[in-house]
Amino acid sequence: MGTVSQEAIRELKALMDQVDEPLKRTFENVHQGYLTETLVRFLKAREGNVAKAHRMLLDCLNWRIQNEIDNILAKPIIPVNLYRSIRDSQLIGLSGYSREGLPVFAIGAGLSTFDKASIHYYVQSHIQINEYRDRVILPAAAKKHGKPITTCLKILDMTGLKISALSQIKLLTIISTVDDLNYPEKTNTYYIANAPYIFSACWKVVKxxxxxxxxxxxxxLNGSGSQELLEIIDEASLPHFIKREGSGSGSSRHSGQGNENCFSLDHPFHWELYNYIKEQSLIREPIEPIKQGSFHVRVPDPPLERHEITATIECELHKLEHSNGLSDSVNGMKISCGDTDSD
Structure with a gap:
């Protein structure tokens, strides 16, 4: 259980036993039968402080109820061409499993453009993948291995990362805030692959x-880090951009066959996810036709420390702009290194 004491777990469980029925129902979708592991996650996120972990959990459950998160897996993004566009610009996929049975999610952080739909669609897509992971992928892995599996690994490919990524900071802050406050401690390790100079410069000041x-x-990782990753992940479960070390293809959204490129809608993971959501929508609302439209989710305000991190990244990118002789704005967005507010 890490640094979390058994007494803290018991205290938090006693507090959660007292919550109202609506909160209990949505809490079941959060813990999926792994109550202790879930309490530990929230306690870790609040440094073992029971009162703060309890407050965080209540805020999370109320957020789920207010935004109908329990129903988000019955809200498909349609038509399929729109969903394909989102998959083509929000590069994420399940490449396989570690030797311990943890799902391995690959993220094309450098080449994701987030420019094919509104912010609401990207937030909806991200939360749907979170919920599918927690309600389908992780329980299936736990059943297969006969032990609790409640977390995953993530491999972030930084191939193609440019200064223009500044234009995506607002959306990325929204997504990371959703994860920090409502899906805490779901990732065991983040592996950073193919990191260019721009990442190294930002990492030095953000760390x-x-x-x-x-x-x-x-x-x-050093380069693609294939040798280091092979210590914990079989080659078949490595993302395509790790397998192709030295090919120069990186995490290109157009590289490889659909079954190999885990970012592609043609990859089994994404077809299974897409079809699961469509089936759930028909079960929940079998009479009414499925309507196009994004599922708006209220995003909690980011914690103060995230404002500081975001401002630091913006400032560092701004310095790199000047050092490269580029203009003082990216996509028309002015940056001030002395301003720590985020809009």
């Missing part, structure tokens, strides 16, 4: 701002 438990989770 000291992170909490120690977060810093311990992040491992910056």
């Amino acid at each position: 000291p701002l992170l909490q120690e438990r977060t810093r311990r989770k992040i491992r910056v």
Whole structure:
């Protein structure tokens, strides 16, 4: 259970036993039968403080009820061409499993453009993948291996990362805030692959701002890091951009066959996810036709430390802009290194 004491777990469980029935129902979708592991996650996120972990959990459950998160897997993004466009610009996929049975999620952080739909669609897509992971992928892995599996690994490919990524900071802050406050401690380790200079420069100044438990989770690999990853993941479960070390293809959204490129809608994971959501929508609302439209989710305000991190990244990118002789704005967005507010 890490640094979390058994007494803290018992105290938090006693507090959660007292919540109203609506909160209990949505809490079941959160813990999926792994109550202790879930309590530990929230306690870790609040440094073992029971009162703060309880407050965080209540805020999370109320957020789920207010935004109908329990029903989000019955809200398909249609038509399929729109969903394909989102998959083509929000590069994420399940490449396989570690030797311990943890799902391995690959993220094309450098080449994701988030420019094919509104922010609401991308947030909806991200939460749907979170919920599908927690309600379908993780329980199936736990059943297969006969032990609790409640977390995953993530491999972030930084191929193609450019200064223009500044235009995506607002959306990425929204997504990371959703994860921090409502899906805490779901990732065991973040592996950073193919990191260019721009990442190294930002990492140097951001790393000291992170909490120690977060810093311990992040491992910056040497190049693609294939040898290091092969120590914990079989080759068949490595993302395509790791397998192709030296090919120069990186995490290109157009590289490889659909079954190999885990970012593609043609990959089994995404077809299974897409069809699961469509089936759930028909079960929940079998009479009414499925309507096109994004599922709006209210995003909690980011914690103060995230404002500081975001402002630091913006400032560092701004310095790199000037050092490269580029203009003072990216996509018309002015940056001030002395401004720590985020819109």
